[in-house]
Structure formats: structure tokens, C-alpha cells
Amino acid sequence: MQLKNDLLIRAAKGEVVERTPVWLMRQAGRILPEYRAVRNSLSGFKELVETPEFAAEVTIQPVDILDVDAAIIFSDILVVPEAMGCTYEMIEKRGPLFPKTIRTEEDLKTLRVADPHEHLNYVLEAIKVTKRALNGRVPLIGFAGAPWTILAYMVEGSGSKTFSHARGMLYTNPRLAHQLLRMITDTTIAYLKAQVEAGANLIQIFDSWAGILSPAHYREFALPYISEICDAINEVPVTVFAKGAFFALEDFSKLNCETIGLDWNMQIAKSRQEIGPNKTLQGNMDPCLLYSSFETIERETKNMLKEFGPHRHIANLGHGVYPDTDPEKVKCFIQTVKEYGSVIRS
Numbered sequence: 090m091q092l093k094n095d096l097l098i099r100a101a102k103g104e105v106v107e108r109t110p111v112w113l114m115r116q117a118g119r120i121l122p123e124y125r126a127v128r129n130s131l132s133g134f135k136e137l138v139e140t141p142e143f144a145a146e147v148t149i150q151p152v153d154i155l156d157v158d159a160a161i162i163f164s165d166i167l168v169v170p171e172a173m174g175c176t177y178e179m180i181e182k183r184g185p186l187f188p189k190t191i192r193t194e195e196d197l198k199t200l201r202v203a204d205p206h207e208h209l210n211y212v213l214e215a216i217k218v219t220k221r222a223l224n225g226r227v228p229l230i231g232f233a234g235a236p237w238t239i240l241a242y243m244v245e246g247s248g249s250k251t252f253s254h255a256r257g258m259l260y261t262n263p264r265l266a267h268q269l270l271r272m273i274t275d276t277t278i279a280y281l282k283a284q285v286e287a288g289a290n291l292i293q294i295f296d297s298w299a300g301i302l303s304p305a306h307y308r309e310f311a312l313p314y315i316s317e318i319c320d321a322i323n324e325v326p327v328t329v330f331a332k333g334a335f336f337a338l339e340d341f342s343k344l345n346c347e348t349i350g351l352d353w354n355m356q357i358a359k360s361r362q363e364i365g366p367n368k369t370l371q372g373n374m375d376p377c378l379l380y381s382s383f384e385t386i387e388r389e390t391k392n393m394l395k396e397f398g399p400h401r402h403i404a405n406l407g408h409g410v411y412p413d414t415d416p417e418k419v420k421c422f423i424q425t426v427k428e429y430g431s432v433i434r435s
């Protein structure tokens with residue numbers, strides 16, 4: 090199926106595009122009343138994620154309502170630990186909880202390398218249903234968590250400010266950490282390949298907890314596995330977004346991927362220099378900008394576009410949009426990119 094709007098894909102590949110493409114991390118979700126309506130008609134988050142028709146519906150909502158240049162499949166990075174044998178619960182207002190954690194060799198024995206067609210088929214179905222409904226309007230982004238971030242949740246058992254159990258394991262039992270990372274990586278590669286087969290046009294890897302590791306630990310426990318995933322996914326462009334990993338940008342220049350996501354702590358010019366000319370950059374507005382006035386949003390968005398320049402940029406926030414953001418402010422960010430993102434070319 091030919092894409093009608095393929096700006097995202099062309100920008101990722103480094104082709105010259107007529108304007109900067111834009112989408113938002115966490116665009117499908119609680120900022121939209123339409124999402125909350127679907128979600129509230131169901132038993133909870135997991136039912137939404139696991140029912141392909143509903144997942145497809147909320148995936149497409151931001152394309153209709155916000156006019157973004159891409160859809161991202163509605164799912165979660167935590168479906169991977171679940172497929173491996175570590176189920177999660179999503180607790181209202183508190184976030185994920187894993188009744189069983191992985192902290193010993195015995196715990197590890199209870200896990201499997203998951204077969205995506207057997208254990209994650211609901212995501213693959215959701216991708217197929219979404220693709221049919223999108224009918225080529227915009228590309229569909231598939232995703233997974235990076236192995237380190239997935240390990241962090243499996244070992245910690247919930248969100249955490251410090252992830253001290255997970256980080257602790259890297260010192261106390263590095264062998265176990267590597268064994269777990271191996272299983273997560275193998276599962277993730279098979280899962281992402283299946284997403285591409287099902288119709289995903291681009292893959293993003295979220296390393297949300299990259300920034301809590303030392304550079305040395307990042308190089309030992311995170312980068313090699315991300316690198317392996319990038320080497321394995323060659324069918325579509327790949328984006329690596331490692332929140333807080335400013336210390337690894339030079340390493341990222343060597344990854345076999347098309348795009349690197351920046352958060353708002355990362356300086357645009359400096360990042361471009363460290364990553365080099367052969368990758369597209371994605372980002373990187375502070376999501377809190379969207380709490381300010383329309384005038385401020387316009388001004389700051391234009392400044393961001395100027396700093397990135399017209400080529401090899403995909404406009405986005407530096408992390409997911411916060412749930413209490415006014416959708417009108419989100420639209421202002423998107424419209425500013427759409428208007429000014431072609432002006433900077435002339």
C-alpha cells in the first residue's frame with residue numbers, strides 16, 4: 090500500500106522533504122477526551138491494549154483530531170515482559186505493577202523467550218486492523234522498549250525514582266543481568282520483525298531509563314543490545330530514543346539506525362555535532378511548553394525548528410505529552426510545525 094503522506098519515512102531516510110514532519114510521543118492517550126471515553130467503556134487499560142479493534146480506534150484518534158504525520162500503535166512496552174512470563178497490572182493513577190519480579194537465577198528460570206505470533210498476537214492484529222483503517226493516510230509506527238528499560242521494570246517490579254534494585258543488579262549479579270538482557274533482546278527482535286511483517290512502517294525503540302545509568306554501565310548493559318536490535322531490523326527505518334543519554338550520543342552515531350530521539354536536556358547543535366550528519370534527529374521540545382500561552386508555544390516551536398534546520402529533523406516533544414495538556418495547545422504545536430516547517434526552507 091502506497092503511503093499518501095510519507096514525510097516521516099523520507100525524513101528518517103535523510104531525503105529532502107517539503108516540510109518537517111511532526112508527531113508526538115504518547116499522542117494516543119489521556120490528553121484526548123475521545124480516548125478517555127473508549128477507555129472508560131472498558132474494564133481498564135489492558136483490555137484496551139489487548140482488543141485490536143479498540144486499540145486501532147485510539148491509535149487513529151490523534152491522526153483525525155490532531156492532524157499528526159504518523160500514527161503510533163496503541164500498546165505498551167510492558168507487553169514484552171508479560172509475553173516472557175512476567176504479567177503486569179496497570180494501577181489507576183499509580184502506573185505499572187509486576188506481582189512477580191526477576192531478581193535471582195530461580196526467577197529467571199520462570200521466563201521464556203516469547204514467540205510474538207503466540208504471545209503477542211493481539212498487537213500484531215491491532216497493527217493489521219489499524220493499517221486497513223488508515224488506508225495509507227500516514228505511516229504507522231511500531232515500537233518496543235529497549236532491553237535495559239524492560240529489565241528495569243522486570244527487576245524493580247514497578248516504576249521507581251531510582252530503580253535501585255535494577256541498577257543494583259548490574260553490580261551484584263552482572264551475569265544474571267546479561268542473561269535477562271539476552272532473553273529480552275531475542276524476544277524484542279522477533280517481536281519487532283513481526284510488527285514490521287504486520288505492517289509497521291517505522292520502528293521506535295524507547296530507552297526511557299537510559300539516563301539513570303553511568304556511561305560505563307550504559308555501554309556495557311544497554312548499547313550492545315540496542316545495537317543488535319538495530320542490526321536485525323533492516324526492513325524499515327529505526328529510531329532510537331534514549332531519554333537522558335546525552336553521554337552516549339557519539340556512540341549512537343555508530344548505530345545501524347536512521348533516527349536518534351533527543352530529549353529537551355540535549356542541546357540541538359551539540360547533539361547534531363556528536364551524532365554526525367548521517368542520522369535524522371527527532372524531538373525535542375519540553376512537554377511543559379504546552380502549558381504556556383499559544384503565543385509562547387508558537388515562538389518556542391519556531392525557535393526549535395530554526396535550530397534543527399530544515400533537513401534530517403522530525404519534530405516531536407522531548408518525551409511523552411503530559412496527560413493534563415490541553416489538546417488545543419497540542420494542536421498549536423503541530424500547526425506551527427506544519428506552517429513554519431515549510432517556511433524555513435525558502
Ligand code: CP3
Pocket residue numbers: 113114115116117118119128134161162163164165166167179183184185232248295297409
Ligand atoms: O501514543 C503513544 O505513544 C502509544 C502508546 C504508548 C503507551 N505507552 C500507552 C500508555 C506508548 C508508546 C507507551 C510506551 C511506554 N510505556 C513507555 C516508553 C515511553 C516513555 O514514556 O518513556 C514506558 C516507560 C511505558 C510504561 C508505562 N505505561 C508507564 C510507566 C505507565 C504509567 C504512567 C502513565 O503514563 O500513565 C504506562 C501506562 C500507559 N501506557 C498509559 C498509556 C496511554 C496510561 C494508562 C491509562 O490510559 O490509564
